[in-house]
Amino acid sequence: MTDQQELFKAIPSVNEVMSDSRIQELEKRYSKAEVKKEIRRSFDLIRKEILDGKIDELNLSTVVQLVEKEVKQDMQPSLRPVINGTGVILHTNLGRSLLSPAIKDYVNQIMFSYSNLEYDLEKKQRGLRYHHVEKLIRELTGAEDALVVNNNAAAVMLVLDTLVQGQEVIVSRGELVEIGGSFRIPEIITKGGGTLHEVGTTNKTHLRDYQAALNDQTGAVLKVHTSNYRIIGFTERPDEAELYHFAQSAGIPLINDLGSGLLIDLSRFGLPKEPLIQEAVATSDIVTFSGDKLLGGPQAGIIAGKRSLVEKIKHNQMLRALRVDKMTLSSLAATLELYHNPQKAIQQIPTLQMITVKPAELKERAENLAAQINENVDHVKVEVKAGTSQVGGGSYPGYLLKTYLVCLAPTSGTSATDLEDNLRHGDQPIVARIEHDQIIFDVRTLQQGDGQVIIQRLTDLMD
Ligand SMILES: *Cc1c(COP(=O)(O)O)cnc(C)c1O
Numbered sequence: 001m002t003d004q005q006e007l008f009k010a011i012p013s014v015n016e017v018m019s020d021s022r023i024q025e026l027e028k029r030y031s032k033a034e035v036k037k038e039i040r041r042s043f044d045l046i047r048k049e050i051l052d053g054k055i056d057e058l059n060l061s062t063v064v065q066l067v068e069k070e071v072k073q074d075m076q077p078s079l080r081p082v083i084n085g086t087g088v089i090l091h092t093n094l095g096r097s098l099l100s101p102a103i104k105d106y107v108n109q110i111m112f113s114y115s116n117l118e119y120d121l122e123k124k125q126r127g128l129r130y131h132h133v134e135k136l137i138r139e140l141t142g143a144e145d146a147l148v149v150n151n152n153a154a155a156v157m158l159v160l161d162t163l164v165q166g167q168e169v170i171v172s173r174g175e176l177v178e179i180g181g182s183f184r185i186p187e188i189i190t191k192g193g194g195t196l197h198e199v200g201t202t203n204k205t206h207l208r209d210y211q212a213a214l215n216d217q218t219g220a221v222l223k224v225h226t227s228n229y230r231i232i233g234f235t236e237r238p239d240e241a242e243l244y245h246f247a248q249s250a251g252i253p254l255i256n257d258l259g260s261g262l263l264i265d266l267s268r269f270g271l272p273k274e275p276l277i278q279e280a281v282a283t284s285d286i287v288t289f290s291g292d293k294l295l296g297g298p299q300a301g302i303i304a305g306k307r308s309l310v311e312k313i314k315h316n317q318m319l320r321a322l323r324v325d326k327m328t329l330s331s332l333a334a335t336l337e338l339y340h341n342p343q344k345a346i347q348q349i350p351t352l353q354m355i356t357v358k359p360a361e362l363k364e365r366a367e368n369l370a371a372q373i374n375e376n377v378d379h380v381k382v383e384v385k386a387g388t389s390q391v392g393g394g395s396y397p398g399y400l401l402k403t404y405l406v407c408l409a410p411t412s413g414t415s416a417t418d419l420e421d422n423l424r425h426g427d428q429p430i431v432a433r434i435e436h437d438q439i440i441f442d443v444r445t446l447q448q449g450d451g452q453v454i455i456q457r458l459t460d461l462m463d
Helices: 003-010 014-018 021-029 032-051 060-075 101-111 131-141 152-163 185-191 207-213 240-250 277-282 307-314 326-338 342-348 350-356 359-376 416-423 450-462
Strands: 145-149 168-172 195-199 218-224 254-260 286-290 301-305 380-389 401-410 433-435 438-442
Touching (some): 101 326, 131 145, 131 301, 152 301, 152 307, 168 207, 185 218, 277 286, 277 301, 401 416, 416 433
Parallel strands (some): 218 254, 254 286
Antiparallel strands (some): 286 301, 380 401, 401 438, 433 438
């Protein structure tokens, strides 16, 4: 008999595997049918590996181990935590903002109990869910009224759908933005039942361009913050206050799609000036911004502005289709609450903390991680290099934050590409960059405890 034939004969029966105590444990957690299916799948895998010459020893125990591994891999949730070693803070593919640990207890309470989500405890009657964040948004932004929907894209659609049906919307040619592939301002205006009236040029739009576009069909002026790109050089756009004055005297609303909402001026940390929500509210009738970009809360779209207009938007039938649930409302309210103390907000809101952390601290963290990898992991060469990180999520476009990188290359046994692939496939996937045959971890986006997981995983892979 050939080796292969012997190995095929050594494959146990399904019943033999099922009677192993480890498999019976799995059966308790999942179901008999599921486990049986996984065993058959594992057998297929084993047969293929025997044919490929990848297996040279087989017994019940090795088969059980493989089944266990397959079951665990197959049954784990598709959506799970990953370690972000990319340095991109608002990484759209990795879930944008991390919520503040400071809001955990409160959000947990709301999530797992009944709440007065839509119940007015005073009047003993139905209440409005938006009420729970309205006051906070008013206090923090200076707006008269506010509303929250699923995301900022929804906010913009709802605002346009309510305010510009069948009318013209004046937009500067420098602000016809596309966000994330399918959200394009010209198309959104058309979808909202309006007609786009472009004015100015890509680099320069003057107040007189807006003035010339005004006619009896005009429904609104839309200002779009070019949050994800910059036009530099020979550029001009009208002063915010002047543009607002123009809209007011023309009797049309100025809608301001701010996108990434910032409540604290970060320019004293050396960052470029980004418009603050408060400033936008002061020079617009309606402002829309995301809850999970610079604000650092949950995915949400916030509409803030003049009471009469927000009231109209609240009565749009579409709102029901875009409404947020208690998870969004509780985490948004708790995040906004933190902004009452800006100093603390910068420390407690991970997005702000990661943007403002000092390079000296990042250097120390990188050197610590590198030293620990050196000490614990064999067959790798580690070095710390200065580098740059991005805020991401279409915020602070083109701006690079000074950071420190832990750069790692295997010296034997595997390539950087294969090692990176393995890191991405663990129980807790580790996402890192590859550059010049090195795996790069930007310590800016590593969270407490991530370093230990990275070291453990590298130790397992490189022994
Ligand atoms: C990000 C952004 C949007 C879309 O917001 P989401 O929260 O991603 O839906 C719309 N407009 C601007 C200007 C943005 O920056």
